[in-house]
Amino acid sequence: MRGAVLLVVLLLLITPLYLIIRTAEAGSDLFDLFFRWRNAEIWGRTILLCVSVTTTCTMIAVPLAWLIERTDLPMRRFWSITAALPLVIPSYVYAYLFIVTFGPKGLLQQWLAPLGVERLPDIQGFWGALIVLSLIGYPYIYLSVRAALRNLDPNLSEAARSLGLSTRQAFWQIELPQLRPAIVAGGLLVALYALRDFGAVTMLRYSTFTRVIYVQYQSFFSRSQAAALAFQLVLIALIVLYAEHRTRGRARYQRISVGVARKRKRIELGRLKLPALLFTGSVVIFSLIIPAASLIYWVVRGLTQQSGMREVAGQANIVDVWSLWEPALNSVTASGLAAFITVIAAIPVSILIVKSKDKYSEFVEELSYAAYALPGLVVALALVWFGANYALPIYQTLPLLLAGYVILFIPQAIGNIRASLLQMSPHVEEAGRTLGENGAGVLRKITLPIIRPGLFAGGALVFLTAMKELPATLLLSPTGYNTLAVEVWTNISEAFFAQAAIPTLLLLILSSVPLAFLNARQ
Numbered sequence: 147m148r149g150a151v152l153l154v155v156l157l158l159l160i161t162p163l164y165l166i167i168r169t170a171e172a173g174s175d176l177f178d179l180f181f182r183w184r185n186a187e188i189w190g191r192t193i194l195l196c197v198s199v200t201t202t203c204t205m206i207a208v209p210l211a212w213l214i215e216r217t218d219l220p221m222r223r224f225w226s227i228t229a230a231l232p233l234v235i236p237s238y239v240y241a242y243l244f245i246v247t248f249g250p251k252g253l254l255q256q257w258l259a260p261l262g263v264e265r266l267p268d269i270q271g272f273w274g275a276l277i278v279l280s281l282i283g284y285p286y287i288y289l290s291v292r293a294a295l296r297n298l299d300p301n302l303s304e305a306a307r308s309l310g311l312s313t314r315q316a317f318w319q320i321e322l323p324q325l326r327p328a329i330v331a332g333g334l335l336v337a338l339y340a341l342r343d344f345g346a347v348t349m350l351r352y353s354t355f356t357r358v359i360y361v362q363y364q365s366f367f368s369r370s371q372a373a374a375l376a377f378q379l380v381l382i383a384l385i386v387l388y389a390e391h392r393t394r395g396r397a398r399y400q401r402i403s404v405g406v407a408r409k410r411k412r413i414e415l416g417r418l419k420l421p422a423l424l425f426t427g428s429v430v431i432f433s434l435i436i437p438a439a440s441l442i443y444w445v446v447r448g449l450t451q452q453s454g455m456r457e458v459a460g461q462a463n464i465v466d467v468w469s470l471w472e473p474a475l476n477s478v479t480a481s482g483l484a485a486f487i488t489v490i491a492a493i494p495v496s497i498l499i500v501k502s503k504d505k506y507s508e509f510v511e512e513l514s515y516a517a518y519a520l521p522g523l524v525v526a527l528a529l530v531w532f533g534a535n536y537a538l539p540i541y542q543t544l545p546l547l548l549a550g551y552v553i554l555f556i557p558q559a560i561g562n563i564r565a566s567l568l569q570m571s572p573h574v575e576e577a578g579r580t581l582g583e584n585g586a587g588v589l590r591k592i593t594l595p596i597i598r599p600g601l602f603a604g605g606a607l608v609f610l611t612a613m614k615e616l617p618a619t620l621l622l623s624p625t626g627y628n629t630l631a632v633e634v635w636t637n638i639s640e641a642f643f644a645q646a647a648i649p650t651l652l653l654l655i656l657s658s659v660p661l662a663f664l665n666a667r668q
Contacts, residue, residue, distance in 0.1 A: 150494040151510060158513050158553055161520060162380075164528035168373035180374055188375075192341065192354040192382060195275055199340040200333050202280040206429055207287035208329060212321075213422050215295040218412045220419070225426050226292075232433040233285035233607070234657035236614035236631065238345025239650055241278050242638060243437040245269065245349065246444075253440065274350040279340050281433040286339065286558075287332030289607065293599045294328035294565055295321075327568045331561035334390045335607075338518045338557065341383060344617065355379040356521045363523060376524050383516045391508075445651055448644035470633065470649055477629040478656055480544065480619075481612040484551035485605040491552055492559035492604060497593075499560070500567040511560075518557040525553050526621035547622040551612045558611060559604035566600030567593075613657045630656070 213219050214226050232240075247253045250265045258266075269277075344356045355375055362372035415422050499511045517525070529550050533541035540546050594601070616631050623629065630653040637646030 148498075150491070151498050154491050154495055154552075154556070155510060155513065157549060158517050158556075160532050161517060161525050161528040161553065164531050165373045165376055165380075165524070168370055169377060171370045180378070185375075185378065188353065188355055188358055189378070189382070191272070191352065192379075195272065195279070195347075195352070195354060196337050196340045196382070196386070198272075198276050199279045199283055200337045202276065203284040203287050203336045204329060204333055206280065206284040207332065208291055208325070210284070210426060210429060211288050211291040211295060213426060215292050216413055217415050217422065218419075219415065219422055219426065225430065228430045228434055229426070230285045230289055231658055232282045232437075233289075234610050234614070234654050235282055235437060236345060236616070236634070236653075237278065237282060237343050238349055238616070238638060239441075239614075239634060240282050240437055241274075241346040241349035243440045244274065244278050247436065247440045253443070270350045271352055275347050275352040278346045278350065279343060282346075283336045283339055284429075284433070286335040286607070287329060289603050290328040290332035290335075290562055290565055291325055293562065293603050294325050296599060328565045330390055331565045334386065334515065335518075335558055335561055337386050338383060338515060341379060341386070342518065342521050344521055344523070355382070359521055360523060363527070372524075376520060379520065380516050383518075383520075384512060387512045387515050441647060441651060441654075444644055444647035448647045470630065470652055473628045473630045473633050473649070474652055474656060476627055477613055477631065477653070480547060480551070480629065481609045483544075484548050484555065484612040485609040487548055488552050488556050488608045489559050489563075489601055489605045492556050492563055493594075493601075495556070496560050496563040496567055500564055514560055515557045517553050518555070520554075522550070522554055522615055522617035522619075523621070525550055526618040529553075530621055542622075542624050544624055544627070547619065547624070547627075550618040550622045551608070551615065554615065554618060555608045555611050558607040559601075562600040562604035562607070563597055564600075566597035610657050613653060 210229055214222050214229065219225065245252065248266065248269050249255075250268055252266065255263060255266045341354075342356055343354075344360060347354050347357050348360070355378065359372050359375045359379070362375060495510060495514060498507050529546055530541075533546050537546075614631055616635050619629055619631055620635075623632075630649050633649040634646050634653060637649070
């Protein structure tokens, strides 16, 4: 177990080592790179967005998961699937759809033009970034909380209600404290996602660390300054990790008894059914239905343009749907392998974090989450440097791309697995050992089946995020290994969104299948 954790640690240390070497190249200018007044402004914008997005996502996800999992909300199967689907939309795609739909001269303004509306307010900047990242980020908390709700002991809340507590009081006093590990784990992913996002903040012109780092890395003479900025981003991530560690506390969350496998009685909403439907429907409409409708509009427009261009100019610059077969296969293959390898790597790390309370386990946890805060561009450049100098046989190969995905997305798997482990009583494993099972047998026959919801949720998150990852895919993919994310970004960056709509739709469909299967199975 310790050996597997050590391999993960060595992989995660490649990026910090690269940043140290690059930053050291600054020499006497190092102090100035870290303590410029402009850096304080970037700190303020980045932290403000991180805190605001995390708070908003929590306020959306927790009641949404509780309504779907605990109550008699109508169409629960439909809501359970659609509520998680915004996770498949890349931030740069959602930001563009947001702009062309709600922008000053977007689709909404065109529909309102007959009413005399000539221009809508500008949506770029902080508020636009907050809305976009919240609507695509809340599923991180929603999936984690929903998995935790399925594992809670129903006897606790039912006993509380039998003692005179109302449903609302039972939730606040009994269930919500038990959900704290899942909320914190999901909230940590949201916070780190907001820290490292590049697509949305770039499209919406809100300069956080990631956007500034990208601009610096584009300049061949500013690599040291970009490394210094990346170090400061890691420092913010460590602050977030410290806050998460303090919030987590020392409480116990596992069942104190084995319990009985039985179907949970759902809470009747009564007069609150309509408000609950309005809340759930509003979340799904703004996070999924409206961007999906906008995307369909662009798909139809793109197909219309294709038909017209074929008649006028032949096949030049036309998106051939059948030509997307290879990028689609490459995307699914790389993301599937990344999800499997990342979950396997996250299992021993999660067990170490939960079972051990020493400094080493804390270091491993903080290192893994700090890596997630780095932009994919920085991790990709670190691996390019490592492959070109120390691992030439795997340079520009699929294993190097998969290593980048593991570094970037292992916290997604760790967060869900750790939340499941915290709810598992240690006496179950002890009973297995008393019956003659060794450590491997207990892990295979007892631990893994119990934490299976966390394994599936973590694997699904890694698959979805790897499907839409852009900077790491651009730099680490083997020569000629094209993916759907690259196809989409190439067209968006050249303002050919009608041509980008078809590969975007295919990307979303392929990303939605495993998530829909996971929700249906649950």
